[in-house]
Amino acid sequence: xxxxxxxxxxxxxxxxxxxxxxxxxxxxxxxxxxxxxxxxxxxxxxxxxxxxxxxxxxxxxxxxxxxxxxxxxxxxxxxxxxxxxxxxxxxxxxxxxxxxxxxxxxxxxxxxxxxxxxxxxxxxxxxxxxxxxxxxxxxxxxxxxxxxxxxxxxxxxxxxxxxxxxxxxxxxxxxxxxxxxxxxxxxxxxxxxxxxxxxxxxxxxxxxxxxxxxxxxxxxxxxxxxxxxxxxxxxxxxxxxxxxxxxxxxxxxxxxxxxxxxxxxxxxxxxxxxxxxxxxxxxxxxxxxxxxxxxxxxxxxxxxxxxxxxxxxxxxxxxxxxxxxxxxxxxxxxxxxxxxxxxxxxxxxxxxxxxxxxxxxxxxxxxxxxxxxxxxxxxxxxxxxxxxxxxxxxx
Amino acid sequence: xxxxxxxxxxxxxxxxxxxxxxxxxxxxxxxxxxxxxxxxxxxxxxxxxxxxxxxxxxxxxxxxxxxxxxxxxxxxxxxxxxxxxxxxxxxxxxxxxxxxxxxxxxxxxxxxxxxxxxxxxxxxxxxxxxxxxxxxxxxxxxxxxxxxxxxxxxxxxxxxxxxxxxxxxxxxxxxxxxxxxxxxxxxxxxxxxxxxxxxxxxxxxxxxxxxxxxxxxxxxxxxxxxxxxxxxxxxxxxxxxxxxxxxxxxxxxxxxxxxxxxxxxxxxxxxxxxxxxxxxxxxxxxxxxxxxxxxxxxxxxxxxxxxxxxxxxxxxxxxxxxxxxxxxxxxxxxxxxxxxxxxxxxxxxxxxxxxxxxxxxxxxxxxxxxxxxxxxxxxxxxxxxxxxxxxxxxxxxxxxxxxxxxxxxxxxxxxxxxxxxxxxxxxxxxxxxxxxxxxxxxxxxxxxxxxxxxxxxxxxxx
Numbered sequence: 001x002x003x004x005x006x007x008x009x010x011x012x013x014x015x016x017x018x019x020x021x022x023x024x025x026x027x028x029x030x031x032x033x034x035x036x037x038x039x040x041x042x043x044x045x046x047x048x049x050x051x052x053x054x055x056x057x058x059x060x061x062x063x064x065x066x067x068x069x070x071x072x073x074x075x076x077x078x079x080x081x082x083x084x085x086x087x088x089x090x091x092x093x094x095x096x097x098x099x100x101x102x103x104x105x106x107x108x109x110x111x112x113x114x115x116x117x118x119x120x121x122x123x124x125x126x127x128x129x130x131x132x133x134x135x136x137x138x139x140x141x142x143x144x145x146x147x148x149x150x151x152x153x154x155x156x157x158x159x160x161x162x163x164x165x166x167x168x169x170x171x172x173x174x175x176x177x178x179x180x181x182x183x184x185x186x187x188x189x190x191x192x193x194x195x196x197x198x199x200x201x202x203x204x205x206x207x208x209x210x211x212x213x214x215x216x217x218x219x220x221x222x223x224x225x226x227x228x229x230x231x232x233x234x235x236x237x238x239x240x241x242x243x244x245x246x247x248x249x250x251x252x253x254x255x256x257x258x259x260x261x262x263x264x265x266x267x268x269x270x271x272x273x274x275x276x277x278x279x280x281x282x283x284x285x286x287x288x289x290x291x292x293x294x295x296x297x298x299x300x301x302x303x304x305x306x307x308x309x310x311x312x313x314x315x316x317x318x319x320x321x322x323x324x325x326x327x328x329x330x331x332x333x334x335x336x337x338x339x340x341x342x343x344x345x346x347x348x349x350x351x352x353x354x355x356x357x358x359x360x361x362x363x364x365x366x367x368x369x370x371x372x373x374x375x376x377x378x379x380x381x382x383x384x385x386x387x388x389x390x391x392x393x394x395x
Numbered sequence: 396x397x398x399x400x401x402x403x404x405x406x407x408x409x410x411x412x413x414x415x416x417x418x419x420x421x422x423x424x425x426x427x428x429x430x431x432x433x434x435x436x437x438x439x440x441x442x443x444x445x446x447x448x449x450x451x452x453x454x455x456x457x458x459x460x461x462x463x464x465x466x467x468x469x470x471x472x473x474x475x476x477x478x479x480x481x482x483x484x485x486x487x488x489x490x491x492x493x494x495x496x497x498x499x500x501x502x503x504x505x506x507x508x509x510x511x512x513x514x515x516x517x518x519x520x521x522x523x524x525x526x527x528x529x530x531x532x533x534x535x536x537x538x539x540x541x542x543x544x545x546x547x548x549x550x551x552x553x554x555x556x557x558x559x560x561x562x563x564x565x566x567x568x569x570x571x572x573x574x575x576x577x578x579x580x581x582x583x584x585x586x587x588x589x590x591x592x593x594x595x596x597x598x599x600x601x602x603x604x605x606x607x608x609x610x611x612x613x614x615x616x617x618x619x620x621x622x623x624x625x626x627x628x629x630x631x632x633x634x635x636x637x638x639x640x641x642x643x644x645x646x647x648x649x650x651x652x653x654x655x656x657x658x659x660x661x662x663x664x665x666x667x668x669x670x671x672x673x674x675x676x677x678x679x680x681x682x683x684x685x686x687x688x689x690x691x692x693x694x695x696x697x698x699x700x701x702x703x704x705x706x707x708x709x710x711x712x713x714x715x716x717x718x719x720x721x722x723x724x725x726x727x728x729x730x731x732x733x734x735x736x737x738x739x740x741x742x743x744x745x746x747x748x749x750x751x752x753x754x755x756x757x758x759x760x761x762x763x764x765x766x767x768x769x770x771x772x773x774x775x776x777x778x779x780x781x782x783x784x785x786x787x788x789x790x791x792x793x794x795x796x797x798x799x800x801x802x803x804x805x806x807x808x809x810x811x812x813x814x815x816x817x818x819x820x821x822x823x824x825x826x827x828x829x830x831x832x833x834x835x836x837x838x839x840x841x842x843x844x845x846x847x848x849x850x851x852x853x854x855x856x857x
Contacts, residue, residue, distance in 0.1 A: 202821075
């Protein structure tokens with residue numbers, strides 16, 4: 001029986017097949033063993049202030065060092081006897097209460113770098129602080145795939161591609177808006193030369209042609225995929241909410257994309273932090289709440305894992321401009337229907353044991369990456385990360 | 396057999412940013428060796444920036460409030476961005492000094508450095524230009540004294556009682572001898588030799604003798620009261636340094652795949668010449684293998700090379716530079732803002748679905764055909780946040796181009812323009828080109844053909 005969904009899927013394939021050369025079409029249906037498992041990475045850019053996100057509401061040092069910026073105890077959404085969410089994060093509190101979230105404290109890396117760019121690169125490449133890698137951890141994951149993955153196996157919901165998704169041989173796929181992506185491919189000359197493959201190309205030129213043909217076929221395919229499922233859940237009307245809605249719709253349409261990468265920016269709160277950060281945390285929580293509700297209603301939450309991180313946390317002591325400056329270790333959230341250890345994973349940071357006013361990391365973020373690679377994505381973390389990290393009991 | 400004219404074109408593509416029309420007409424008569432000589436000679440007298448123009452009044456700074464200081468820093472950053480655009484336009488404008496501009500771009504990637512103020516930028520750029528085709532030793536020592544690099548690699552914090560190893564480490568790992576040729580102890584000792592190398596508030600190099608460690612150091616098997624210059628000399632005495640630098644130059648100017656026998660031979664003569672960069676480049680450009688088919692049209696242009704070639708060929712002038720900066724950023728290369736001290740990785744890493752489509756569609760956007768509607772990732776401490784690129788606000792001047800190709804039509808026009816614009820061995824056949832050809836109403840055939848040819852993937856190659 002042909003239902004609407006499979007009909008649309010077939011016609012989506014049919015419409016792209018005009019363009020794509022045979023060697024690409026062969027990959028269309030390839031599905032790796034762990035394809036069903038999805039990873040959604042959410043990057044909070046700018047350095048989210050973790051201490052005002054997961055608030056140590058019983059810690060006197062916290063209130064002493066943040067006399068005006070500290071979140072009052074009565075506003076905190078308590079997670080346990082020690083910490084609680086910022087009051088604007090009700091949506092995340094409800095996810096937590098369902099047992100679908102693991103909160104990790106003091107996540108970072110040795111010799112922390114306080115530059116946004118550098119620290120973000122360290123997180124995205126999974127390098128040591130004094131090592132410069134030009135490939136990202138998810139890009140290298142793509143490189144390690146035994147079979148040629150689809151061009152959109154790892155997708156970033158943005159017009160440009162982050163280093164995290166750039167491998168040596170393979171790259172993720174950047175798409176800020178699917179309709180816009182499709183419009184950008186409407187160049188008849190390029191469409192024609194993309195289809196014209198009967199002359200041999202030098203390998204770099206071939207790489208350009210392959211990338212171009214993949215972009216065209218992916219644009220058509222994703223455009224059709226995006227029409228299959230219309231979410232009935234109401235998502236908040238901000239761009240982060242829209243990105244998550246787009247992600248959900250692609251997941252529900254059984255798109256063979258395994259990794260989604262979404263960013264939420266603006267966390268660099270050196271001055272007048274409270275309003276700005278709480279607006280962003282509110283967006284984060286409301287977006288995630290809708291997303292998780294949508295996934296759950298469609299039986300996709302079990303097979304989806306969401307990781308929320310930021311390139312660093314902020315200094316414990318507030319500054320003179322009612323803000324906070326660049327810091328080090330931070331909290332990280334895992335969300336999904338299949339967590340081994342939902343709840344608050346480890347104790348709140350020790351504010352009496354600081355490194356020149358900054359938090360000391362207790363968990364290397366690459367331990368989390370390694371665990372995700374080995375236990376969730378079914379890959380080898382040692383290959384992808386270049387060394388072994390102590391696994392954790394997360395998924 | 397590759398024709399001399401094709402060789403000349405290849406030389407201009409690699410030693411510069413593509414052949415200019417006036418040279419293209421004469422390409423049949425030019426000899427490689429005289430052209431190489433000319434490029435090298437003209438590069439000996441580069442156009443430098445007047446650093447005095449960028450000096451700031453320190454006294455003024457002292458009386459500023461906190462907010463004024465923040466605004467001032469922002470202004471400095473904006474001015475630096477403007478300088479990066481100006482450099483790009485200088486590269487496009489250069490008629491005689493194309494090689495020194497190209498070498499400077501190469502060295503900027505080698506001595507990769509993020510700079511946030513105009514004087515340091517001018518000084519850093521001048522330092523490279525002065526020595527780009529000179530002696531590598533002078534170049535390293537010059538760079539080691541630029542406030543730009545000192546700040547970027549924290550050498551102002553490198554003090555006798557608390558050494559900071561950042562500069563010393565990168566000097567060895569990335570700037571001279573390369574990984575695997577030194578020990579951690581060498582890094583520590585070298586850092587001591589550079590203690591006190593700092594920069595003043597005015598933005599000049601300053602040697603702070605009180606912070607310098609005058610003690611004995613053991614570095615790479617030698618012992619003495621070495622200072623920074625001695626460390627550089629010891630590094631340059633090691634043949635691995637010549638090998639490392641030549642390898643990088645070969646992969647940039649000849650072929651990213653390298654060639655160990657040639658690199659070894661070139662490194663030996665580079666070492667023998669005491670690191671004379673001009674001689675090295677002459678040898679490369681005059682060698683037979685430089686013009687082998689496998690080396691021609693096989694390099695993916697960097698965003699800077701691509702934009703410069705575009706601006707040159709189409710005579711582009713911009714009404715506003717902000718969109719151009721956005722394009723540079725979206726393509727992944729802002730000058731004076733490398734991703735890290737290792738520079739831009741280059742090659743295929745420039746290309747993903749997003750950057751490729753932007754590149755392929757750019758000629759049409761420039762002709763104001765279609766909205767770009769492209770969002771650039773947010774910057775943290777920068778000028779603006781999450782802005783959208785819509786129009787490029789550019790004017791094209793294609794008069795010369797039209798004049799040069801006016802006598803050709805259709806298939807022949809296509810062939811002639813492809814020869815001029817594309818360096819790849821294969822080009823799409825005219826039948827494919829012409830069957831999907833849409834005229835651009837406001838342009839004549841020569842310009843329309845040129846714009847379309849420049850939209851082909853082949854145009855991304857040099």
